[in-house]
Amino acid sequence: MNPVSHILRLGRVSALLAMSPNTWVIEMPTQKTRLHPYPRRISPYRTLSVNRNAFSHEARLPPPPPPLPKTLEHPVFEDIRTIMSVLKASGLMPIYEQVSSYKVGPPTKTNEFYSFFVRGVVHALTIFNVYSLFTPSSAQLFYSYRETDNVNQWIELLLCILTYTLTVFVCARNTKNVLRVMNEILQLDEEVRRQFGANLSQNFGFSVKYLVGITACQTYIIVLKIYAVEGVITPTSYVLLAFYAVQNGLTATYIVFASALLRIVYIRFHFINQLLNGYTYVQQQRRKGGNRRTTAAPSLMEHFPEDSLFIYRMHNKLLRIYKGINDCCNLILVSFLGYSFYTVTTNCYNLFVQITAKGMVSSNILQWCFAWLCMHVSLLALLSRSCGLTTREANATSQILARVYAKSKEYQNIIDKFLTKSIKQEVQFTAYGFFAIDNSTLFKIFSAVTTYLVILIQFKQLEDSKVEDHVQEQPQTGI
């Protein structure tokens, strides 16, 4: 059997096991419990375990029947609903059915057909656009003074089309995987709520802001382009421009969505890290207060064995979700980063040419370049920051556990279990394994942009000198 399917099966098995002792009391805290990771909770193992004397006082409690959550109507992923509705409408996300508060099902036949239809229209438009690009019908859009600039814009358009088509293909192929990842996140949320009563949510206002920003940027760019074209614009050019803007906007939206998903994972990692941090916190406070070094209070550490098992399980699940998200957007990220890199480089080059050219500065081209740069740089920054945050938080767990290690000899074996398996096992969010995406990616991209900018400028100088030589040679030969 395929190991991946084994992992999935194991995931199911462990999830079933986790849910089997249905003795947890559900609490619905009003404040964000993430900041206070110690709500009252009852051991999930107390009815099964015979060795847990530490919890014997809890065993006196009558085992309450498992009350099911009453919030069936509570929509899932409400924090990012705006961006998800855009993606659902454009066929990039499946229009899933909500089975319960913690489960989503596959889309209905009608919705599936709708997504399929939208994707078909997109591909048809793509073919039309590629055809227009290769025929003279779109020539009026490439009006620039220099031949190289026109070629650059042409390639940029082609890259945009390629990136978006790839995004649509990959999204269509990964429908099941996306739903699986979403279900895993929801399942994890359910477990966290059962165990700690914590409702993990955060304000995802950035996604809406980015959506507005992307729309504004794209509209501005299209208006600039329309003003710049001389003569009457043909319908083909309008279609090309409009679809180009939509493609750019949707690709950018998908990147914002991927970042939002990563933030969701980040919050979960952060939660379990906060839980673990709680076990290190008291001692740090004492040290700061100048008290003598004492062993941890037994009341603090008594929940550690059960919490550690829960945290280890959550960590494994989160790593799988993290990997799942990476697998879903691998190719899209590679192509987007390539496209983004190309756009940033060519726009920087255009800016350079505009600024250095004497008496030929066009405010239209300057605005166009700035709009593109703003959009792509902010998207790159968002993506790398989200990836960097999540990766850092995922790798922080072992560091925090290492700080708990010295607190009590009794539980060192439990910590060892995790730490031995975390040596040199840092996780990374990669673009198809080509390179890791984190904060350093931004730096790498800009250093690469600088290098290529220098090469392009050198080419320009070579080209100019060749033209000058040619001009000088001609009068001589004429004489």
Add this chain to the structure above:
Amino acid sequence: MFCCSGGFRQKLVHVTLRGALYTSWILGLFPFTYDMWTRKLHRSKWLIGYGIVLNVAIVTLIQANDTEAEKTVRMEVFQRNPLAEQINSVHDFLNVSLVVLMLLRCYWRSGDIAKILNELMDLQWCHFRHYSLNDCCKFDDFVLHKCLSVGLELCSMLVMQLGMYPKYSLQLFLGFIGLSAIVLVVLMGALHFHLVVVYIYRCVWMVNRELLRFANQLAEGETVDPAGVDRLLGLYSRLLELNHRLAEIYDYQMVLVMVSFLATNVLGIYYYIIFSISLHKDMDIILLFIVPQALFINMYDFWLSIAVCDLAERTGRKTSTILKLFNDIEYLDVSLGRSISDFALFCSHQRLRFRHCGLFYVNYEMGFRMAITSFLYLLFLIQFDFNNL
């Protein structure tokens, strides 16, 4: 040597492997004989002698029937751009040294290669024989893809020869046969490394599957014998050692093969630019089909050699991930816990990776860097000789 079972796919893989084995024997690149009784490969000096004689004869055949210099396309490019001719001669020298090195290393280290292959067969027979191998789709894929790429490389060479050379003659035919044979020697040498890596990958994949089975059993409340985990650790360490020895034997060859692939691609695109831009040629069949297909097949072959190492590396990393699943088992036997910890520590400090000549690890990251670097070199080459373009 090769076990055959299962459906059409497995049979196809089996036939492909057999084909590769017989081709290697014919080309004198596999100087071993197989003893059915002891299930061992033995080095044969006769086969080594045959290989040396055959390959010297092939090189002589190529020398005697060299028609390359008469190619009109080639002459046009070189007349337009003398730098291209100089680089081409360096590239030719690289290719010849690659062939010599491939054969010499193959014969010189044949004793070590035989030991590695015997140990691998031994492992397969003693420990992995009882497991079902049919689910390992990646193994089948990589075997088929690599053999397909070798076939495509030969076809591409044929198309290049016939498409770019206007006059057909016996000399051309003989030269082509010799050239194909020598290219096949290089490709088969790379194929051997590829196949052994794929076999190691499959063994590690099976170790992973066993570990997952143990994790499943424990999660379901069943017991697992710690000796089973220790046995898997023993197998894993043997596989890693084999991998290390294999990488050491093949490192020079694989580095040169990769350099050769990259150089061919860079030069191919460079000639293409000279031909299409500097010589202002119209888009004909050579520009539209012959050169792009050769470049594409080269890239495909290069990427396969990267992908197989990355696959093995990822599978090795997966072992560590699977071991993490033992973390949340509530009642883990002390000795089993110790065995798992041993395994985890071993995986942390020794990984399944391919490092050639101590220079670089072969994985997607390195492949990407190589691709980017070759693009940069292409730019430098164009810039360096911009006035001639």
